Structure formats: structure tokens, C-alpha cells
Amino acid sequence: MSMHPQQVTTRAVESNVRAAPSLRSRSRGLMLVPLLSLSIALLSPDFAGAVMTSDGGAPALRNTSTAGLTTDEVSAYNLQGKFRGFIGTPIASNHFITAKHVGIDLSDTITFDQGPNSGTYSILSWADDPETDLRIVEIDGTFNAFTQLWGSPDEPMRTATIFGRGGAPSGQVFVGPELKGWLAAPPDSFVSWGRNRVENTAGLHLVYASFDTIGLANEAALTIGDSGGGWFLLDAMGVIRLAAVSYARTGPYQQDDGMGDPDGNFFEAALFDYGGLHVGDPPTWYADNPVNQASVALATRISSRISWINSVISLSSVDTDMDGILDDFDNCRFEPNVSQSDLGGVGTSTPDGIGDACQCGDVTGDGRVDFFDAEWTKREALGLAAPFFQFPDRCDVLGDGTCDGMDALLMRHAGSGSISPLFGQYCEAAQP
Numbered sequence: 001m002s003m004h005p006q007q008v009t010t011r012a013v014e015s016n017v018r019a020a021p022s023l024r025s026r027s028r029g030l031m032l033v034p035l036l037s038l039s040i041a042l043l044s045p046d047f048a049g050a051v052m053t054s055d056g057g058a059p060a061l062r063n064t065s066t067a068g069l070t071t072d073e074v075s076a077y078n079l080q081g082k083f084r085g086f087i088g089t090p091i092a093s094n095h096f097i098t099a100k101h102v103g104i105d106l107s108d109t110i111t112f113d114q115g116p117n118s119g120t121y122s123i124l125s126w127a128d129d130p131e132t133d134l135r136i137v138e139i140d141g142t143f144n145a146f147t148q149l150w151g152s153p154d155e156p157m158r159t160a161t162i163f164g165r166g167g168a169p170s171g172q173v174f175v176g177p178e179l180k181g182w183l184a185a186p187p188d189s190f191v192s193w194g195r196n197r198v199e200n201t202a203g204l205h206l207v208y209a210s211f212d213t214i215g216l217a218n219e220a221a222l223t224i225g226d227s228g229g230g231w232f233l234l235d236a237m238g239v240i241r242l243a244a245v246s247y248a249r250t251g252p253y254q255q256d257d258g259m260g261d262p263d264g265n266f267f268e269a270a271l272f273d274y275g276g277l278h279v280g281d282p283p284t285w286y287a288d289n290p291v292n293q294a295s296v297a298l299a300t301r302i303s304s305r306i307s308w309i310n311s312v313i314s315l316s317s318v319d320t321d322m323d324g325i326l327d328d329f330d331n332c333r334f335e336p337n338v339s340q341s342d343l344g345g346v347g348t349s350t351p352d353g354i355g356d357a358c359q360c361g362d363v364t365g366d367g368r369v370d371f372f373d374a375e376w377t378k379r380e381a382l383g384l385a386a387p388f389f390q391f392p393d394r395c396d397v398l399g400d401g402t403c404d405g406m407d408a409l410l411m412r413h414a415g416s417g418s419i420s421p422l423f424g425q426y427c428e429a430a431q432p
Contacts, residue, residue, distance in 0.1 A: 062168045063218060064190040072240040073161045073193070076232045078115025079147050080163045080191050084108055087165055087191070087228040088137065089242055090117060090146035092313040098228035099245055099300070100128050100135040110137070113191075116145040127312045132205045132300045133247050136312045149315075150233055150243035151329020153303050154342045154351045155198045155207050158233050159216070162209075162297070163193050164226025164246060173269050175255070175288065181211075181271030181295070187225025194220025196297065198231070198243075205304050207231070207244050212294040213272040221270035222249040222297040231299045236331075236345075236353030244299035251295070254278040260285070271295045303329070320432070331355035335429045343367025346414045346423065360427035361397045361411050364388045369397075374412035381405050391429070399426030 066074045081088045081096060088098040088110050096110060104126055111120040121139040128135050167185030174180060195218050196209035211221035231244035253269055254262035255277065262278035271277075273292035278285055286293060302309070306329055309315065318327045323336035331340055337357035344367045345352025345359065356362065361369035363377055372388065377395055379386040381404045389395075395403035397410050410423045 061218075062190075062192045063194060064192050068218065069161075069193065072234060072238070073232070075115075075145075076147065076161060076230065076240050076242075077163065077191065077193060078112075079117070079145065080230060081110040081112045081117065082165065082189070082191070083110045083137075083228065085165065085187060085225070087163060087226070087230070087246075089228075089230045089245075090143040091136070091149060091242065091309070092146055093142050094139050095136050095313050096139065096143075096146075097134060097136050097242070097245060097309075099247060100133045101247075102227045104135065104137065110139065117143050129305060129308050131308070132305055134245060134300055134305055134308075136309065147230070147232075147242045148239055148328065149302050149306065149309065150235070150241040151303050151306050151326070152331045152340045152342065152353065152355075153201075153301075154331070154340070154353065155233065155243050155301065155303065156200045157197065157350055158243075159195055159197050160209065160231040160233055160243060161193060161195050161240075162220045162222075162229060162231050162246070162299075163191060164222065164229035165189070165191055166223055166225030169270070173253075173267075173271060175276035178273075178276070178288075180273050180275075180277065181221075181269050184223035184225075184268040184270060194218045196220040198233075201301070202298060205301055206247065206298050207301055208296050208298050210294040210296055211270055211272055212292065220297070221272075221295060222246060223251065223270050224249075224268040242302055244301050246297065247300045248298040249295065250274065250279065250297075252279075252281060254283055256285075332358035332430070334358065334432050341367065345369070346419055347417050354425065354430075358394070358425070358427075358429040360394050360425045360430050361407075361414065361423070362394050363391050365390045369411055370415035371412060372415075374408045374415060377403065377408040377411060378405060381408060393428040394430075396427045397423050399424060 066077055069077060079089050083098055084102050086102045088096040090096045109120050109122050112118050121141045124138045124140050126135055126137040166187045169182040170185040171183040172179060173183055198207050198209055202208050213219060226246045229246040230242050232240050233243040234240050251268055252266045254266055257263040262283045272294055274295055275286055275288040275293045315326060320327055320333050321336045323338050327333050331342055331353060332355035335357040337355045341356045342351040343356055346369045349368055356367040361373055363373050376386045376389040380389040395407055397407050410420050413420055414423055
């Protein structure tokens with residue numbers, strides 16, 4: 001795809017999304033209908049905003065320093081550049097990615113106040129994804145560091161570190177005596193961060209997270225000002241990767257005028273319960289409900305657009321197992337697995353970033369390592385009938401070149417949650 005050097009001034013689109021039962025995004029006549037059963041309010045992709053956080057319902061905060069971030073998260077924080085009042089993230093030596101709807105102009109720059117790319121860079125051109133809100137921008141210069149990308153379609157149920165530039169919490173929101181969440185101040189110059197669990201996908205190209213304040217420390221909510229901010233995930237090999245780019249959030253809101261109509265005073269907020277408020281523009285009424293109606297943040301997935309990204313910045317073309325998935329994004333680099341299926345991991349049914357095709361210890365082929373794998377491996381080692389011992393190339397978790405009782409013992413311990421440091425991705429299916 002060619003980049004567009006001509007000057008284009010694109011005003012951020014104010015779109016409304018209503019999901020009940022499907023998630024719909026209307027943007028100047030364009031109707032997107034991702035398939036999703038989700039009871040949420042309206043979402044506005046105009047400015048997906050301020051990362052405010054809460055610890056289990058405690059008063060909202062905003063993290064604007066690296067205190068509390070892991071070393072990997074700090075490296076991601078350092079790659080958040082300021083672009084048009086929003087954020088862009090370097091994904092190649094001379095390209096960054098951001099949200100298309102924030103607009104662009106040849107007079108724009110991207111600035112890094114911190115990290116290896118400190119300084120200001122002018123832009124040369126850009127390419128817009130025809131299917132999503134992603135935009136890749138070429139700079140005049142060279143970045144010293146850039147992020148790796150998340151290429152597997154297994155983002156749900158993982159905890160993302162989310163960055164943005166919106167304003168701080170500025171007050172409480174009540175419906176009657178009931179606290180609903182916190183007001184958002186106008187965006188300012190700070191980069192802020194929080195974390196949230198990616199609950200699921202919304203159609204092919206979006207993921208979402210809920211601000212439900214159920215106990216996650218530094219739980220992130222988006223309000224206004226955060227578009228383009230990165231959602232980062234840590235893969236099974238310990239590499240932090242850009243998995244999504246902030247796109248939309250629930251809101252804006254209005255209080256009721258006492259007669260069933262909105263009072264006309266819009267406000268932005270991070271709400272763990274929007275019940276009893278008018279939401280969106282035009283507004284839709286949501287009555288109070290015993291179960292909180294959590295606000296939602298949406299982000300555009302990287303994994304579903306790897307092919308388009310590669311057409312713009314020419315990612316590595318290495319595909320060792322020749323399954324059509326480039327090594328940089330393949331969750332089994334040495335074992336063909338076109339589906340990238342990841343049904344669990346060692347002692348868990350939660351995806352762990354290692355594909356089922358090379359999950360060492362999973363001799364039964366269900367994507368998980370548990371007592372069943374231990375039992376059938378033991379029987380195989382003893383020469384007994386083992387009809388469910390289906391994948392001998394996944395047996396050697398010790399790495400000694402054999403499949404025996406020691407591997408079975410390590411699998412058994414792993415299945416009980418006690419994973420030995422001797423247990424590893426040493427099996428034939430995971431090795432070149």
C-alpha cells in the first residue's frame with residue numbers, strides 16, 4: 001500500500017456505538033456491525049480517552065510516572081510518543097502507528113519526552129488501513145527503538161498495559177446517593193497508564209475491556225484524550241508486544257432532568273456503573289440495574305491486520321515452519337499451525353501464548369498440560385496401552401532427549417500447579 005504524502009486534515013470522527021445484542025459503530029454514514037453479544041451503552045470513537053485507574057472501587061487515580069511499572073512496561077511507556085495531542089507508537093525504524101480518526105497533517109510532529117527516542121520528529125507520509133482505524137505514519141529520521149507486534153489471535157483473557165494522554169479525575173459522579181464513577185478533566189500533556197483484562201474480541205478487528213472495578217490493581221478506564229494509545233501484552237517468551245491501539249469508549253453521559261429526558265449537560269467520566277444515566281449523543285436511556293453496567297474501552301487489534309501492516313513496513317519475511325505465519329508472530333515457530341490455536345498452557349486452560357501444536361507436555365492434544373498427560377505418558381513409558389498418548393513429539397519436557405517417567409512426574413506436578421524449574425519447552429515440537 002502506498003503512503004499518502006498529500007496534505008489532509010481529517011477531523012476526529014464522532015461516532016456512536018450501541019451494542020445490544022450487537023456492537024454497532026456509525027461513523028458519517030459508515031455502519032460497522034461486529035458480531036458481539038454485549039450489554040453496554042454507546043461508545044464514541046471520537047477521542048478514546050484518559051487512562052484513569054481504580055483499585056477495586058477505590059477513588060480514581062492517574063499514573064503519570066513509571067512508578068509501579070515492570071521493566072518491560074517501562075520499555076513500552078518509553079515508546080509512547082505525543083502526536084496531535086494523542087499518542088503514536090514506533091513499530092519500525094522510521095514508522096509509528098496511531099488511530100486514524102485523530103487526523104493528520106504534514107505539519108504534524110511526534111515527540112518523545114523520555115526513552116531512547118527522545119526528541120521531535122517531523123512526518124513525511126502515511127498509510128491508512130482500509131478496514132480499521134489504524135494509521136501508519138512515516139517519519140523524517142530514524143527511531144532508536146520500536147516495539148514488536150502481537151501477531152496471535154489470542155488476546156482475550158490476558159491483562160493489557162494501556163497508555164493514554166487524557167485528563168485526571170476531577171470529581172465524583174452520582175445518580176441520587178449512588179456513586180457511579182469519576183469525572184474526567186480535559187486532556188493535558190501527560191502520558192498515563194493502567195491495566196485491564198482483555199475480555200474478548202468485538203468482531204474481527206476490535207478487542208474490549210470493561211471498567212468493572214472487581215479487584216484488578218490499577219484497573220484502566222478510557223474517557224477522552226487517549227486515542228492512539230497502545231495496549232501491550234507480555235508473550236510466553238517474556239517479550240512485551242503492542243497488541244492494540246485505543247479506539248473508543250463508553251460515553252459521553254448526561255444526567256436525567258427528573259422527567260425522563262437528558263438534562264443537556266454532557267460530561268466525560270470513567271464509570272463502573274452507568275445505570276440511571278443517559279449515554280451517547282443522541283442519548284439512550286439505561287435504567288438502574290442491580291448488576292452494575294460497566295463502561296467499556298475498545299481498541300483496534302494488531303493481530304488481525306498483520307498482513308496490511310506488513311504491506312506498509314515490510315516485516316521480517318522469515319517463516320521457518322512454512323505455515324504462512326511469520327516467525328515474529330508465530331506461536332509455534334517450528335511446527336506448522338495455521339490456526340494459531342492456543343487452548344491453554346501448563347496446568348491451565350487460559351491461553352499462555354504457546355500454540356497447541358508445540359505445547360510441550362500436552363501429549364493428549366487438548367492444548368493443556370495436566371494429570372491426564374502425566375498418566376498417559378507414564379503408561380507409555382511402562383509399555384502399557386496408552387491410546388490417548390497421541391503426540392510423542394511433545395513429551396520431553398525435561399530436555400534430555402527421552403520420554404519417560406521423569407517427564408510424567410514433571411507433568412503431574414505441573415497439573416497440580418507446582419511447576420518445576422526443570423519443566424520447559426524442550427520437546428521436539430518446540431525445537432528447530
